[in-house]
Amino acid sequence: MILQKSGDILLDVRGLSVEFASPRGAVRVIDKLSFDLRAGETLCIAGESGSGKSVTALSLMGLLPKPGGRITEGSAHFLGRDLLTQGEREMSRLRGNEISMIFQEPMTSLNPVLRVGTQLTEGLVRHLGLSQSEARARALQALDAVRISEPQRRLTQYPHELSGGMRQRVMIAMAMAARPKILIADEPTTALDVTIQAQILELMATLQRETGTAIIMITHDMGVVAEIADRVVVMKKGEAVERGTTAEIFAHQHHPYTRALLAAVPTFSQGAAAPMAPDLTAAKPLIDVTDLTVRFDVKGGFLQRVQQRVHAVEKINFKVMPSETLALVGESGCGKSTTGRALMHLVPSVGEIRIEGEAALGQSWGRKSTAELKAIRRRVQMIFQDPLASLDPRMSVGDLVIEPLIIHNIGTPQQRREKAAELFRRVGLTPEQLSRFPHEFSGGQRQRICIARALALNPKVIVADECVSALDVSIQAQILALMQELQDELGLAYLFISHDMAVVERISHRVAVMSMGQIVETGPTRAVLGNPQHPYTQKLLAAVPIPDPARRHAEDWQRNRQRIEGEVPSPFQSVDFTPSYVTYRDLGGGHLVAA
Amino acid sequence: MAGYLLRRIFQAFLTLIGVSLITFLILFMLPADPARQVAGRTASAEQVEQVRHQLGLDLPLWQQYGRYLGKLTTGDLGRSYVQRSQVSDLVTSRLPATLWLMATAILFELLIGLTIGAVAAFKRNSLLDQSIMIGAFVFVSAPQFLLGYTLLYVFAVWLGWFPIGGYGSLSQVVLPALTLGLLGGGWYARMMRSSVIEVLRQDFVRTARAKGLSRLRVIFVHIVPNAILPIIAMVGIDIGIFMSGIVVVESVFGWPGIGQLTWQAIQQIDIPIIMGVTLVSACAIVLGNLLADLAAPLIDPRIRLK
Numbered sequence: 036m037i038l039q040k041s042g043d044i045l046l047d048v049r050g051l052s053v054e055f056a057s058p059r060g061a062v063r064v065i066d067k068l069s070f071d072l073r074a075g076e077t078l079c080i081a082g083e084s085g086s087g088k089s090v091t092a093l094s095l096m097g098l099l100p101k102p103g104g105r106i107t108e109g110s111a112h113f114l115g116r117d118l119l120t121q122g123e124r125e126m127s128r129l130r131g132n133e134i135s136m137i138f139q140e141p142m143t144s145l146n147p148v149l150r151v152g153t154q155l156t157e158g159l160v161r162h163l164g165l166s167q168s169e170a171r172a173r174a175l176q177a178l179d180a181v182r183i184s185e186p187q188r189r190l191t192q193y194p195h196e197l198s199g200g201m202r203q204r205v206m207i208a209m210a211m212a213a214r215p216k217i218l219i220a221d222e223p224t225t226a227l228d229v230t231i232q233a234q235i236l237e238l239m240a241t242l243q244r245e246t247g248t249a250i251i252m253i254t255h256d257m258g259v260v261a262e263i264a265d266r267v268v269v270m271k272k273g274e275a276v277e278r279g280t281t282a283e284i285f286a287h288q289h290h291p292y293t294r295a296l297l298a299a300v301p302t303f304s305q306g307a308a309a310p311m312a313p314d315l316t317a318a319k320p321l322i323d324v325t326d327l328t329v330r331f332d333v334k335g336g337f338l339q340r341v342q343q344r345v346h347a348v349e350k351i352n353f354k355v356m357p358s359e360t361l362a363l364v365g366e367s368g369c370g371k372s373t374t375g376r377a378l379m380h381l382v383p384s385v386g387e388i389r390i391e392g393e394a395a396l397g398q399s400w401g402r403k404s405t406a407e408l409k410a411i412r413r414r415v416q417m418i419f420q421d422p423l424a425s426l427d428p429r430m431s432v433g434d435l436v437i438e439p440l441i442i443h444n445i446g447t448p449q450q451r452r453e454k455a456a457e458l459f460r461r462v463g464l465t466p467e468q469l470s471r472f473p474h475e476f477s478g479g480q481r482q483r484i485c486i487a488r489a490l491a492l493n494p495k496v497i498v499a500d501e502c503v504s505a506l507d508v509s510i511q512a513q514i515l516a517l518m519q520e521l522q523d524e525l526g527l528a529y530l531f532i533s534h535d536m537a538v539v540e541r542i543s544h545r546v547a548v549m550s551m552g553q554i555v556e557t558g559p560t561r562a563v564l565g566n567p568q569h570p571y572t573q574k575l576l577a578a579v580p581i582p583d584p585a586r587r588h589a590e591d592w593q594r595n596r597q598r599i600e601g602e603v604p605s606p607f608q609s610v611d612f613t614p615s616y617v618t619y620r621d622l623g624g625g626h627l628v629a630a
Numbered sequence: 631m632a633g634y635l636l637r638r639i640f641q642a643f644l645t646l647i648g649v650s651l652i653t654f655l656i657l658f659m660l661p662a663d664p665a666r667q668v669a670g671r672t673a674s675a676e677q678v679e680q681v682r683h684q685l686g687l688d689l690p691l692w693q694q695y696g697r698y699l700g701k702l703t704t705g706d707l708g709r710s711y712v713q714r715s716q717v718s719d720l721v722t723s724r725l726p727a728t729l730w731l732m733a734t735a736i737l738f739e740l741l742i743g744l745t746i747g748a749v750a751a752f753k754r755n756s757l758l759d760q761s762i763m764i765g766a767f768v769f770v771s772a773p774q775f776l777l778g779y780t781l782l783y784v785f786a787v788w789l790g791w792f793p794i795g796g797y798g799s800l801s802q803v804v805l806p807a808l809t810l811g812l813l814g815g816g817w818y819a820r821m822m823r824s825s826v827i828e829v830l831r832q833d834f835v836r837t838a839r840a841k842g843l844s845r846l847r848v849i850f851v852h853i854v855p856n857a858i859l860p861i862i863a864m865v866g867i868d869i870g871i872f873m874s875g876i877v878v879v880e881s882v883f884g885w886p887g888i889g890q891l892t893w894q895a896i897q898q899i900d901i902p903i904i905m906g907v908t909l910v911s912a913c914a915i916v917l918g919n920l921l922a923d924l925a926a927p928l929i930d931p932r933i934r935l936k
Contacts, residue, residue: 096840098840123845127842127844127845130840130841131840132842135840138836138840140833143832143833144833144837145834145837146837146852147834147856147930147932148929148930149851149852157841157851158841158842161842193932209837
């Protein structure tokens with residue numbers, strides 16, 4: 036075994052080019068990419084979607100999809116061998132042994148039918164020639180190292196019994212168990228809640244200090260880059276456009292793309308950058324929600340009796356003014372999306388929802404007629420996270436935008452076409468594009484189409500459920516700007532549902548922080564983000580990665596000042612559960628916090 | 631678990647009552663007269679009426695059905711009109727042969743279907759894959775008697791490897807079981823192929839490869855168990871289709887099982903036998919589905935029987 040000193044070059048990638056077969060011939064997705072990785076460091080490969088960063092990782096692992104992907108030139112020297120010319124047999128000896136990899140989706144990256152223990156030990160048995168019991172002991176150590184609770188029990192559990200954060204810990208334990216020299220992490224925290232992301236990033240930094248494993252971190256999130264990278268390679272369309280130490284890259288960028296990328300990153304500044312909240316008493320609220328409650332029964336057993344109940348939303352109250360944005364924030368399962376859906380009457384709810392002063396909701400879902408629902412949906416429209424999934428692939432985008440007008444029987448065909456053209460111009464597209472199909476557009480353009488469709492009925496309220504979360508930061512900034520323009524022009528009220536604090540700060544006038552179906556803190560964005568009072572809000576904000584390498588959280592975390600711990604709370608409760616309702620303390624200026 | 635079984639048995643009971651009612655109605659709507667069939671062609675009108683009275687065929691339909699159900703609770707499937715013996719005796723004497731054929735045939739079809747389906751998936755879009763899929767399509771679409779006679783001609787008459795028919799020795803079961811197995815195998819091959827292709831796209835297969843596991847371990851430990859999950863449920867449903875195939879194949883090969891019994895009974899409009907066999911087949915299908923549902927959680931820990 037060759038021992039590396041910290042700083043020695045461990046992996047030397049030179050002129051890597053990869054092509055993918057497509058119906059229109061080979062497409063070059065990586066073009067003469069070169070970089071090196073030194074022992075003990077964390078190298079971030081940063082870039083937006085389509086930059087080729089994941090393909091780079093798969094090429095190094097010998098895991099390019101076959102047929103389809105092909106390495107056309109280049110070399111990647113590791114321990115005196117060129118990874119790119121090794122056969123499948125040699126590569127399988129290196130993978131999981133000298134070079135390990137973890138992936139973005141912890142929910143689907145583990146085999147559902149095998150116990151966690153089996154999945155942890157099989158690699159050890161193969162690579163290190165350990166016996167079953169030795170491998171098990173080693174697996175237990177690895178689980179201990181990733182600070183998972185009850186490691187012994189985890190070995191006999193199946194993946195579906197673990198939360199997303201725990202599964203990602205298992206993935207890391209699996210990757211680290213054989214003590215690899217290189218760990219490639221492909222967006223390992225993107226699918227996780229921000230508090231879990233903070234825990235995982237801290238864990239990776241700690242493991243690196245303990246083991247000296249070099250990490251290649253692939254990410255689109257400049258906050259994550261600033262948080263953990265020693266050096267950075269910025270990729271754009273298969274080429275490295277900039278490289279340097281993290282401090283250098285954030286201080287001054289040479290390539291305009293890097294500059295644009297960093298400029299587009301919404302920086303989180305503790306509420307200082309938030310728009311001013313309007314006066315709540317000045318006008319009549321557009322949305323007035325009183326004691327809104329949504330519960331779902333989980334049925335099962337012999338007579339389909341209710342076995343558990345999801346307390347998704349519990350007696351929440353909020354108002355939204357014309358031209359105002361209220362952000363609902365919180366972790367997965369906190370009830371923020373359900374609140375948005377209840378506003379649209381997509382889920383049955385109890386309580387009162389008044390839109391423009393008109394009661395839209397009596398006591399139950401069943402009493403609403405189709406005509407009443409239509410009347411509600413003419414006022415409230417929704418945009419979703421995944422624009423491609425929310426557009427029917429078999430309809431032209433023009434038909435998609437016109438569809439609400441047809442459903443609501445508004446206008447003649449000629450007028451509808453004119454309306455669609457006008458909406459398209461309004462959202463920054465051209466009327467000529469109306470006859471095309473959703474797959475012909477980029478992600479940002481598709482979200483514009485979704486916005487145009489939502490605007491077709493001239494609604495007063497738009498529920499935006501994570502509507503920029505799936506977009507690259509540069510596109511994100513454009514969509515947010517468009518939403519603000521439309522708000523100023525049309526007086527729209529937005530209910531903006533998001534987990535991303537930086538985005539929330541940028542667009543929302545007021546914030547409501549949700550946890551376990553209730554609002555635990557609410558008020559003007561500046562007040563809540565600048566002076567968070569509830570422990571949950573504080574924990575949430577402390578976990579936000581800041582795109583500034585000078586202000587790393589990891590150091591805070593290591594000094595145990597603000598250690599972020601614990602799982603995301605689950606809204607599943609037993610049938611006889613009675614929720615206890617929060618009472619609020621008024622801090623003035625509309626800033627309420629659960630006592 | 632006990633609750634689950636009780637519920638399933640209760641459901642099975644309702645299913646069987648439904649099956650008996652529907653078969654009963656269909657059989658009595660046939661434009662053929664069982665009394666005339668039993669009495670014989672030369673019988674006079676009075677003799678036919680007498681037979682009709684003896685068999686209780688002159689009673690209103692609901693009374694006949696009630697009598698039938700009443701006897702059923704004591705395990706009495708009635709008497710054959712033609713063969714002058716208890717239907718239950720006829721069925722039980724024939725059942726072992728059919729079960730033997732079924733077991734062998736299911737083994738064949740799973741062996742053939744799952745293997746070539748998986749091979750086709752791993753070599754997808756190759757010449758091998760295309761040949762396998764065309765072959766599977768041919769076997770699925772071929773009429774059972776045609777395939778049966780072809781196998782019989784080639785392997786028994788021409789090559790002389792297997793006996794032409796009969797029941798008893800191991801070599802005699804091969805051709806009828808292969809006939810059924812090839813038909814079902816073609817079907818399973820198509821399912822297994824798409825199932826494996828689906829699993830190959832999953833993230834956990836990429837994880838398994840990223841761990842550097844051997845190719846064989848990735849295939850047999852990670853891919854195959856996940857790929858056969860949707861197929862287990864199909865095996866339960868498949869038994870119904872199987873029963874229809876057995877009627878034809880047993881007649882082609884002179885296999886003395888329930889299928890042959892049914893074939894004869896249909897020709898003679900021997901309603902008690904047809905009713906009895908239908909009910910026994912329905913039991914087999916219900917049981918097959920129950921077994922499939924019980925087997926699924928053994929492989930997939932996410933399924934819990936409640």
